[in-house]
Amino acid sequence: MSTIEHSTLRVNGIDIDPVAIDAELEHQTDTPDPLEAARQALLIRELLRQRAVELKLISDNDSLDDASLDQLLEKELSVPTATRADCERYYESHPARFRRNDIVFASHILFAITEHAPLALIRQKAEATLHAILAAPETFEHTAREVSNCPSSGVGGSLGQLLRGDSVPEFERAVFDTQDTGVLSRLVNTRFGFHIVRIERRVDGERLAFDQVEADIARFLGERVRHKAIQQYVTVLASRARIEGAQLGEANGPLLQ
Numbered sequence: 001m002s003t004i005e006h007s008t009l010r011v012n013g014i015d016i017d018p019v020a021i022d023a024e025l026e027h028q029t030d031t032p033d034p035l036e037a038a039r040q041a042l043l044i045r046e047l048l049r050q051r052a053v054e055l056k057l058i059s060d061n062d063s064l065d066d067a068s069l070d071q072l073l074e075k076e077l078s079v080p081t082a083t084r085a086d087c088e089r090y091y092e093s094h095p096a097r098f099r100r101n102d103i104v105f106a107s108h109i110l111f112a113i114t115e116h117a118p119l120a121l122i123r124q125k126a127e128a129t130l131h132a133i134l135a136a137p138e139t140f141e142h143t144a145r146e147v148s149n150c151p152s153s154g155v156g157g158s159l160g161q162l163l164r165g166d167s168v169p170e171f172e173r174a175v176f177d178t179q180d181t182g183v184l185s186r187l188v189n190t191r192f193g194f195h196i197v198r199i200e201r202r203v204d205g206e207r208l209a210f211d212q213v214e215a216d217i218a219r220f221l222g223e224r225v226r227h228k229a230i231q232q233y234v235t236v237l238a239s240r241a242r243i244e245g246a247q248l249g250e251a252n253g254p255l256l257q
Contacts, residue, residue: 009039009245011046031191032119043246047237048072077229082221087214090221096177098213101205102164104175107140107157109133112149112193126187126194133196137183140198149193157198168192175199 009016016039024038031037049064052072058064064072091098111126113119129147133140144157152159164176170190174197181199188195238248 007245009043010243011043012050012242014046014050016042016046032113032189039246040248043243043248044234047234047241050241051076051237073230073233077226077233079222079226079229082218082225084214086221087217088210090217091210091213094177095207096179098208099205100208102176103203103205104162105200105202106159106162106175107144107198107200108150108152108159108188109140109144109148109157109196110150110152110193111147111195123187123194126196130183130187130196133183134185137198140183140196171195171197 009021020042021035021038024041025034028034028037028041045064048069049058049062052058052064052068053060053062055072055075057071057075058068062068096102109129111122111129113122129143133143141156144153147153148157150157162175164172166172167175168190171188174184174188174195179202181202184197184199188197235248
């Protein structure tokens with residue numbers, strides 16, 4: 001199988017093989033721009049690999065496996081542990097996340113991501129439609145029937161009642177981690193595309209006791225702090241590196257998810 005033609009991607013004089021980019025593409029099919037996600041992932045991995053070589057954790061010609069990556073991050077990062085007070089603050093600040101059996105009645109209009117249309121054009125159309133609906137909310141169902149790429153278009157975009165776990169995490173966060181009703185003021189971006197979402201009604205479930213969720217909160221906060229620390233670490237590495245063929249920008253590549 002022939003490779004896609006790629007522009008040169010080089011880190012401190014080391015070329016990233018186009019074949020490796022093609023292979024990485026298979027793991028990025030759910031991202032809005034799989035090619036850019038693949039290039040970013042390999043760029044970040046090469047930065048980390050070179051740092052591991054510099055610290056003599058691996059030899060010059062070794063690849064960076066998961067064990068070596070863990071060893072590098074353990075050596076280079078200091079990540080604080082969430083305290084009970086940290087967990088309590090998070091618990092009190094996000095009450096909607098710690099209820100069981102919440103129900104949301106929602107509808108949506110989906111602008112699906114396809115290989116036949118540029119991502120920017122799809123987003124532009126979704127945003128224009130959202131602005132029109134916010135100005136005239138009564139047109140939501142008609143618009144859903146006309147333009148939505150979801151089978152729910154046949155019923156005006158209605159998704160019926162949703163419980164946590166019924167939808168992808170990005171969509172779930174948008175509808176459950178807020179108390180808003182009506183048409184949400186921003187697009188919801190998921191792996192499937194851009195959604196205009198309307199919340200018709202909420203039925204609150206029962207609140208979980210803090211002791212039941214403290215360990216989960218501590219784990220979540222720890223992962224969030226570690227993720228941010230890794231982003232900053234990669235950004236520092238990139239600032240000291242000579243990168244050709246890409247701009248890392250904010251270090252948030254797939255390797256760091």
